[in-house]
Structure formats: structure tokens, C-alpha cells
Amino acid sequence: MQLALSEEDQQFREEMRSYFTTKVSEEIRTTVAEGRELTREQIVQSMQELNAGGLAVPHWPEEWGGRGWSELKRHIWHEEMQAACVPVPLAFNASMIGPVIAQFGTDEQKQEFLPKTANLDIWWSQGFSEPDAGSDLASLRTTAVLDGDDWVVNGQKTWTTLGQYGDWIFTLVRTDPEVKKQAGISMLLIDMKSEGLEVRPIELIDGGHEVNEVWFTDVRVPAKNMVGEVNSGWTQAKFLLGNERVGVAPVGATKRVLARAKEVAAATIAEDPLFRARIVELENELLALELTALRVAAHSAGGEPHPASSVLKLKGTELQQAVSELVVDLGGPATLASGEGDATLAWYRRSTPTYLNLRKASIYGGSNEIQRQIISRGILGL
Amino acid sequence: MDFSYDDEQNALRDAVKGLVGKQYADWEKRRQTAAEDPGFDEKLWTQMAEMGLLGLPFSEDDGGVGAGPVEIGIVCRELGRVLAPEPYLGSVVYAGGLVAAVGTPEQRQEILGALSGGESVLAFAHDEPGHRWGPEAHDVTADGEGRLTGVKDGVLHGARADVLVVSAVLPDGGTGLFLVTDGGGERTGYSTPDGGRAARITFDSTPATPLGAAAADVTSSIATVQDITRIMAANQALGAMQTQLKATVDYLKSRKQFGVTLNTFQALNFRAADMYTSQELTHSLVDWATMVVAAGDPTKVADAAARVGLQVSRAGRHVGQEAIQLHGGIAMTAEYNVGTFTAHLTALDHLLGDAGHHLRTLDAQLTSYDAIDPLDVAATA
Ligand SMILES: Cc1cc2nc3c(=O)[nH]c(=O)nc-3n(C[C@H](O)[C@H](O)[C@H](O)COP(=O)(O)OP(=O)(O)OC[C@H]3O[C@@H](n4cnc5c(N)ncnc54)[C@H](O)[C@@H]3O)c2cc1C
Numbered sequence: 227m228q229l230a231l232s233e234e235d236q237q238f239r240e241e242m243r244s245y246f247t248t249k250v251s252e253e254i255r256t257t258v259a260e261g262r263e264l265t266r267e268q269i270v271q272s273m274q275e276l277n278a279g280g281l282a283v284p285h286w287p288e289e290w291g292g293r294g295w296s297e298l299k300r301h302i303w304h305e306e307m308q309a310a311c312v313p314v315p316l317a318f319n320a321s322m323i324g325p326v327i328a329q330f331g332t333d334e335q336k337q338e339f340l341p342k343t344a345n346l347d348i349w350w351s352q353g354f355s356e357p358d359a360g361s362d363l364a365s366l367r368t369t370a371v372l373d374g375d376d377w378v379v380n381g382q383k384t385w386t387t388l389g390q391y392g393d394w395i396f397t398l399v400r401t402d403p404e405v406k407k408q409a410g411i412s413m414l415l416i417d418m419k420s421e422g423l424e425v426r427p428i429e430l431i432d433g434g435h436e437v438n439e440v441w442f443t444d445v446r447v448p449a450k451n452m453v454g455e456v457n458s459g460w461t462q463a464k465f466l467l468g469n470e471r472v473g474v475a476p477v478g479a480t481k482r483v484l485a486r487a488k489e490v491a492a493a494t495i496a497e498d499p500l501f502r503a504r505i506v507e508l509e510n511e512l513l514a515l516e517l518t519a520l521r522v523a524a525h526s527a528g529g530e531p532h533p534a535s536s537v538l539k540l541k542g543t544e545l546q547q548a549v550s551e552l553v554v555d556l557g558g559p560a561t562l563a564s565g566e567g568d569a570t571l572a573w574y575r576r577s578t579p580t581y582l583n584l585r586k587a588s589i590y591g592g593s594n595e596i597q598r599q600i601i602s603r604g605i606l607g608l
Numbered sequence: 609m610d611f612s613y614d615d616e617q618n619a620l621r622d623a624v625k626g627l628v629g630k631q632y633a634d635w636e637k638r639r640q641t642a643a644e645d646p647g648f649d650e651k652l653w654t655q656m657a658e659m660g661l662l663g664l665p666f667s668e669d670d671g672g673v674g675a676g677p678v679e680i681g682i683v684c685r686e687l688g689r690v691l692a693p694e695p696y697l698g699s700v701v702y703a704g705g706l707v708a709a710v711g712t713p714e715q716r717q718e719i720l721g722a723l724s725g726g727e728s729v730l731a732f733a734h735d736e737p738g739h740r741w742g743p744e745a746h747d748v749t750a751d752g753e754g755r756l757t758g759v760k761d762g763v764l765h766g767a768r769a770d771v772l773v774v775s776a777v778l779p780d781g782g783t784g785l786f787l788v789t790d791g792g793g794e795r796t797g798y799s800t801p802d803g804g805r806a807a808r809i810t811f812d813s814t815p816a817t818p819l820g821a822a823a824a825d826v827t828s829s830i831a832t833v834q835d836i837t838r839i840m841a842a843n844q845a846l847g848a849m850q851t852q853l854k855a856t857v858d859y860l861k862s863r864k865q866f867g868v869t870l871n872t873f874q875a876l877n878f879r880a881a882d883m884y885t886s887q888e889l890t891h892s893l894v895d896w897a898t899m900v901v902a903a904g905d906p907t908k909v910a911d912a913a914a915r916v917g918l919q920v921s922r923a924g925r926h927v928g929q930e931a932i933q934l935h936g937g938i939a940m941t942a943e944y945n946v947g948t949f950t951a952h953l954t955a956l957d958h959l960l961g962d963a964g965h966h967l968r969t970l971d972a973q974l975t976s977y978d979a980i981d982p983l984d985v986a987a988t989a
Binding site (some may be wrong): 355358360361362365384385428429430431432433437494498500501551554555557558559560561562563564566567571578579581582585586588589590593594595598 | 762799808876925941958965
């Protein structure tokens with residue numbers, strides 16, 4: 227056992243730190259630091275600034291922009307990025323569909339999509355969930371029927387995050403209604419400008435618009451846009467969802483918010499043992515989580531998610547929520563105020579919407595109950 | 609000892625339910641009402657006045673009905689049950705409570721008469737940027753002529769209010785209360801995170817009338833009215849939690865995933881059972897605190913307010929967070945009610961002090977007694 231980073235990794239860490247703090251727009255990093263919402267343009271810009279330095283998709287296969295780094299290097303990259311308030315590469319592109327196309331796609335699909343996906347020239351949306359297919363994703367009902375060289379898609383997806391910005395959507399569709407439900411699903415890539423495709427906004431409880439319904443009425447999709455064989459979609463879906471779980475435990479970002487809370491609320495916490503105790507507890511839990519992430523990273527083999535990645539999702543989202551709750555409490559009455567005045571008051575004003583919005587974190591990406599199911603069944607054998 | 613409502617109280621509850629509950633049984637209607645300024649239904653406000661609800665806390669001499677805290681609690685609970693956006697808590701209980709507590713007989717008759725009649729909305733302009741909860745004013749000051757200067761923020765319904773009750777530091781120290789009418793102060797209205805309304809109000813040598821005796825330090829009266837408001841807010845929060853639990857139980861019984869309804873999963877049922885436990889413990893403390901108000905000793909009221917405040921803060925978060933989680937994504941949407949209830953519980957939590965605030969209060973007096981006797985509530989004097 228050995229804790230210190232090797233000289234090489236130490237140097238790597240400094241390289242990352244310097245890239246993130248000098249090559250990514252300062253304005254974007256400030257927006258993240260202050261917890262304000264990023265525009266579509268800002269998200270695109272920051273991913274392109276990362277891609278320019280080969281830092282947008284380092285975990286992809288090397289021929290498509292991957293860097294062949296060790297898991298530890300990837301971990302350092304990810305943590306340093308969050309510590310520097312750099313928006314992490316758009317998950318739909320970088321951790322979801324990109325790796326799937328790289329693994330299961332045809333050469334033509336790889337050529338066509340991967341460079342644009344890495345550079346966010348295409349903004350991908352995730353079209354998996356449906357009103358009656360949430361945790362039970364395999365019960366999805368959107369259909370695709372072959373007609374000549376096209377699949378004709380009908381049905382409804384929901385919860386499509388940032389679908390209003392999407393250029394393309396990767397979907398799971400039912401291509402065989404007769405077989406066991408997992409066996410009749412395929413994965414289709416659909417241009418969101420296709421005729422018959424409609425995106426409708428959903429308002430969330432924080433007043434924001436980040437999710438949508440996507441409706442398909444006789445949408446024609448060229449057969450070449452299927453990823454993998456017909457009816458093999460569940461395999462791709464499982465691969466993708468495993469990656470999604472790893473990405474959703476934002477240890478670095480949570481640490482950064484907690485550190486900022488200490489700074490912003492310095493006067494409030496100075497004399498307050500209750501707040502101090504809460505912060506200490508949260509810091510310690512984050513430490514345990516970060517070390518677990520490191521352990522998992524050190525043990526991952528062949529790109530397969532470690533079975534304990536469910537722990538990261540479960541605990542990572544709980545801590546993310548707990549820190550947002552702490553910030554609301556530090557704000558206290560200021561959370562109900564107008565936010566006029568200095569940056570601190572504006573930060574507190576945003577804290578309740580943030581706290582409410584983050585309730586989603588334990589629901590999406592395989593709800594925390596589903597993670598417990600995976601742990602109890604898959605790991606503990608119960 | 610009796611924890612149940614009498615016939616008249618039951619009749620009151622049914623009447624409020626019949627009016628307010630019916631109005632907002634349709635969530636879409638409630639949503640539309642809250643979305644448009646002033647954020648509540650003026651017509652319903654008038655109907656509430658006609659039913660005598662707005663005058664409940666005030667004496668008959670002041671144009672009110674002269675009912676007790678249990679009755680006011682009943683109204684708050686029913687409002688909470690449907691998340692009625694009408695400004696009952698802020699206007700009647702809080703601002704109205706202050707006028708009743710410190711106003712001159714003439715002020716009480718005029719202001720509370722108009723409030724009870726549904727002709728005016730009151731707001732208490734008290735919170736100031738950079739300060740946490742408490743009865744004192746800090747940076748808003750009154751000069752020798754009672755002119756006010758400084759900024760209040762988070763004033764519930766401050767933009768719509770006809771009468772502002774404003775706290776200010778007196779020239780000789782201490783906190784006094786003042787009335788500002790005729791749209792005085794520069795007001796900027798905005799929505800709170802639960803879709804309620806508040807305002808930031810800037811006073812700049814703004815003319816104001818002293819509420820009650822001129823230059824009187826009324827910090828302790830403000831503290832008591834805040835405690836009573838905390839207890840009524842707890843009634844409102846309890847109503848909200850009851851709706852959330854019911855909605856969650858109904859949802860677990862009807863939502864199907866994996867070919868079965870969610871209540872097939874014991875893990876989820878147990879969590880609903882824990883929500884119920886939180887709700888019932890809260891119910892007991894809320895009823896108890898409400899009865900402590902009826903007994904009238906301000907020290908005991910302060911203690912009860914802190915204890916119920918602590919319980920409601922914890923239970924509100926537990927029930928609110930679990931209601932969203934057990935519903936899944938649907939609860940995150942504004943179109944479905946459960947998440948907005950959680951938003952409202954969060955707002956209530958930060959209105960007059962959250963769990964941490966109450967813990968600090970209770971911690972400070974921990975060694976002044978040996979054990980708590982909940983039945984010892986009468987004035988000790
Ligand atoms: C803000 C937000 C953004 C999202 N973005 C996307 C997106 O971009 N693309 C996309 O495809 N989807 C997205 N989702 C959908 C998300 O993946 C689903 O919400 C999630 O899978 C849960 O499904 P559900 O909401 O239907 O809840 P349900 O599956 O109905 O679950 C309700 C509750 O029951 C629990 N439960 C369900 N089954 C079990 C079981 N067997 N055992 C124990 N507990 C169980 C759940 O954990 C939950 O607590 C998003 C969701 C949200 C809220």
C-alpha cells in the first residue's frame with residue numbers, strides 16, 4: 227500500500243490544474259463557482275476548450291481521442307476539473323453515447339459521430355425513460371417498425387434532460403413486441419430535426435426548464451442509425467447505464483461547494499458549534515467517499531464498472547443533497563429574500579432552487595433504491 | 609385533558625375545508641392562482657373574511673371574532689393541506705398579531721377591523737439582509753420624528769400589502785414598530801422559492817406612524833408574536849405533510865413498475881411507515897404547542913415554539929424529501945403537487961427559524977430544568 231502520488235502522477239496533476247485554470251474561460255468558471263446556470267453556448271465552449279487539449283474524452287478508445295490513461299489519472303483529471311470549476315464534459319456525449327458508439331457502433335457510425343460528439347458539435351439527448359418505464363426501463367413502449375430502409379418510430383419519451391438543446395437523441399425502442407421485454411429492444415440514433423419529432427417542455431419545482439417530453443409521430447430513421455444488431459439494445463443500455471452510474475457521483479463538485487460554503491458563511495459558522503459539527507461530518511463523509519472512488523478507480527479492470535460503483539452513486543448523491551441542504555440552512559432567512567446586494571446574498575437566494583432541484587439526483591441515473599437493489603442482490607447475493 | 613376538537617371546532621374545520629379545500633382541490637387552479645400576481649385569490653380572501661376567518665384571532669371590540677389559538681390552528685392546517693396561497697399566516701397571524709399586541713385601541717379597531725373585513729392585507733416588514741432570525745431590528749432605523757430609513761427584505765406579500773408594520777431601531781435603542789400606509793417605501797416584489805410572494809422594501813426617511821405608544825421598545829411583544837406565528841406555521845406545515853403522506857400512499861398503491869404496484873416492495877412501504885411516524889409525532893407536538901398558546905404564559909409559549917419548531921423542521925424535511933423520492937421523477941414537476949409542497953415546507957422552515965435555530969435556543973436553557981413536564985403549561989406568574 228502506498229498513498230503518495232508517484233512523481234509522474236504528481237506532475238500530471240499539476241499539468242491538469244494549470245490547463246483547467248488557464249485554458250478554460252474564466253467567465254465560465256466563475257459562473258460555476260457562483261452556482262449560476264450555464265448557457266448552452268457556455269457548455270459547448272468549455273467542452274471545446276477541453277477537447278482542444280485532448281481533455282474532453284480521455285476515457286474513450288485512443289483512436290477516437292482517448293488518452294489511454296490509468297484509472298488513477300482519469301480520477302485526477304476529473305477531480306482537478308471540478309476543483310477548478312470547469313464544467314465536466316456533457317455526460318450524454320462524453321460518458322454515455324460516445325463510449326457506446328465506440329464499442330458497438332459500425333465504422334461508419336464512428337467516423338460520422340465520434341469526432342463531433344467529442345467536440346460537442348452534436349449535442350446528444352438521452353431518450354430512454356417513458357411515463358410508464360422509469361425504474362423498469364425494459365417495459366418501454368415506443369415502437370420502431372421497419373419500412374424499406376427506414377425505421378418508423380412512434381411513441382413518447384419523457385424526462386429528456388436539456389432536450390431543448392439537443393441535436394440528436396439516442397433512444398431505446400421496441401422492435402419486437404412478441405419476445406421477453408428485454409429481448410425486443412433496440413438502440414436508435416435519431417436526428418431531432420426529423421419530421422414528426424416534437425420536444426415539449428416540463429416545468430420543475432425549482433421553476434426551471436431542464437427536462438422535456440419528446441414525442442415521435444411516424445418519425446423515419448435510416449436503418450443505418452441503429453447501434454448494434456436489431457433487438458440487442460438492452461446490451462448497449464446496460465453498458466451505458468453502468469457508465470452513467472460512475473459519472474453521477476460528483477465528489478469534486480460537492481467538495482468545492484462545501485469549501486465555498488465555509489468561505490461565504492465564515493462569519494455565521496465562526497461561533498456556531500452546530501454548523502461546525504455538520505460541516506466536519508460532511509467533510510469526513512466526503513473524504514470516505516473520495517477514498518472509495520480512488521479504491522474503485524485503482525481496481526477497475528477493462529473499462530467495466532466496479533461493482534461498488536453503486537456505492538458511489540448512492541452516497542455521492544446523498545452527500546450532494548446534504549451539502550445543498552447545509553447551504554440553504556446557512557442562508558436561513560436570506561434564502562427567502564430577493565438576493566439583492568452582494569454575491570453572498572445572491573448565492574443564498576439560489577440555494578433553495580438548487581436544493582429542490584438536487585432532489586432529482588437520488589431519482590435519476592438508476593434511483594438510489596435501485597442501487598440498493600443492485601448492492602443487495604448483485605453484490606451481497608441476497 | 610383532551611386532544612380532540614369539539615363540535616364547533618369540527619364545524620369550523622369543515623367550513624374551511626368546504627371553502628378553501630374545495631377551491632384548491634384542483635391543483636391546476638391552485639397553480640394558476642399562485643402564478644399570477646398578487647399570488648393569491650382576492651375573491652377567496654373576501655370570502656374568508658365573510659366566513660369570519662380573517663377576524664378569528666382578534667377581539668370583538670377590534671372588529672374580530674375573538675376565537676382562540678385552536679381555531680386559528682384549524683384554519684392554518686386546512687390552508688396547509690391544500691397549499692392555499694392566501695396570506696393568512698403573514699397577514700393575519702403575524703402582522704395582525706402585532707397590531708393586536710401593541711396597537712392603540714384606535715389603531716386596533718381601524719386596522720384589524722379592515723383586515724377582518726377582507727378590505728386590507730397586512731405585512732410585517734422585519735427581516736433585514738445579513739441578519740438571521742430574531743425579534744430585533746438591526747439596520748433599519750427610526751429618527752426622532754418616526755421617519756424610517758433602511759432596507760427590509762423577504763417581506764411576505766410586501767408589494768401587495770395595504771398596511772406595512774415595520775420594525776426599526778429606536779433613537780434610544782430597542783426595537784419599535786411603525787405603520788407605513790399609502791404604498792410608502794420603495795417596494796420590489798418577487799416570488800419566493802415556493803411560488804409565494806415577498807418584497808424588498810427600501811425606506812428613505814419614509815414617514816411612518818408609531819404602532820402603539822411612541823418610542824416604546826416592544827422587542828418582547830415581537831418575540832411572543834413570532835412564537836405564536838411559529839406555532840401556527842407548524843399547523844400549516846402539518847397540514848402539508850398530511851397531504852404529502854396521503855398522496856404518497858395513494859401513489860405507492862397505484863404506480864406500476866416491473867409489472868406490479870410499488871407497494872409490492874416492502875422497502876418502500878417501510879419508508880412510508882416512517883413518514884407516518886414522523887407525521888404523528890409532529891401532530892402531537894403541534895396540538896400541544898397550540899394548547900400552550902391558549903394557556904397564555906409567554907415563557908412557556910417560547911419554549912413550546914422552539915420545541916415544535918425543531919420537530920416540524922426535521923419532520924418536514926423527512927416527509928417532504930421522502931414524498932419526492934418515493935414518487936420518483938413525477939414529483940420533481942411543477943405540474944404535480946408533491947414537490948411544491950416540499951418547496952413550501954422548505955420556505956416555512958426558513959421563515960422564522962429552522963431546526964438549527966431552535967436547537968440553539970433550547971441548548972441555551974438546557975440546564976435550567978431537570979425534566980420536561982408537558983402538562984405544566986399554565987401561567988406560573
Ligand atoms: C430531473 C430528471 C432528469 C432526468 N433525465 C433523464 C434523461 O435525460 N433521459 C432519460 O431517459 N431519463 C431521464 N430521467 C428519468 C429517470 O431515469 C427516471 O426518473 C428514473 O429512472 C425513475 O423512474 P420514475 O421517475 O418513473 O420513478 P419510478 O420508477 O416510478 O419509481 C418511484 C419510486 O419507487 C422506487 N422503486 C421503483 N422500483 C423499485 C423497486 N423494484 N424496488 C424498490 N424501489 C423501487 C423508485 O426508486 C422511486 O423511489 C430524469 C429524471 C429526472 C427526475
